[in-house]
Amino acid sequence: MGPQAIAQGSLRPLNISIGRVPLSLLIPGPHLREKALSRYREFTADSEGGLPVVLRTDAQSDARPLYNGPNFSYVLDDASMQMDSFGAEFHGVRHEYALDSLLRILLTMVLLPRRGFLLHAATVVRDGRAYVFTGRSGAGKSTVASLSPAGTVMTDEISLLRFTDGCWQAYGTPFWGEFRAAGQNEHYPIEGIYTLVQSAEDRVESLTTKEMIRALLPCVLFFTSSVEANEDLLRLLLGFVAQVPCQRLHFRRDDGFWKVVAA
């Protein structure tokens, strides 16, 4: 039985929207539903008709990684997911952490044709504009977030960037790192993106397109080995780099970096 058939069943969906991607989570059992509701409270949506996502607690024994057009599957430890044009099924979801991980993987695939992607990055809002700070683990994302005023941090871990309303925008997500915040379902136009380098001085350095692509690629969340999907991602990132100011930020682990970023 596929997601479409199950979506027509008796489960009451938990409708959420992340990055303007509506999802209808069909969750078995009140315990997991309550956990999910708590985790995604800021992202609940009134509208129905989102992509059905059927959760199952049982593991799928024959799960294999796959990508074939709209069909995609992924195995993550004891959990796995499958998706097609009609929706997705998550298997082995015994707690909200597995749900969270599979949702991230699902979003990378759903966002790609919608001109969006997930990036390991902290995003901070200043004067109504989003500043995106990216880098691998330990680069300083959480440090940047901790040095920013309360209420201005959209995420300290995973940013959702998407081209909507004629420009690239950063969307709030429920996916956080050390801050463990609920997130805010808001979006702001991106002022710039900065690759983080800890340094003895605060300064920004311009990057070529190739340098920026080289910096971005390892930080993009992407889980498919499809050549077609990877070429779509490259094309998307090239469009992003062409339209969003990209710089390398050398910073001293204090809030002095704002003087060179928002100068």
Place this chain on the structure above:
Amino acid sequence: MNLFPERNPKLAWREIDGEAVIISPEDSHVHELNETASIIWTNADGKHSVDEIAGVIAARYEVELPEATADVDELIEVLSAKGLLVASKRAGAPAGA
């Protein structure tokens, strides 16, 4: 010997500022080629021979054809060893022949 090099079809790539950036989706490894290697890469479509590609490079860099051919041969060997190019074929022969 006139070979017709071909790009590995299992790789995703784009040309950025005249240089090829190649992703191996299987392991997410990123390869970046310099300008000369990128000329070979973009022409490695199974239709252009090594001699033809060497001709492009000789004209671009104003070097003698034998020198360009030697460079192309060497680079094809390197790119093939990295799995970026697949088996070349002789003109008129099926791939892998």
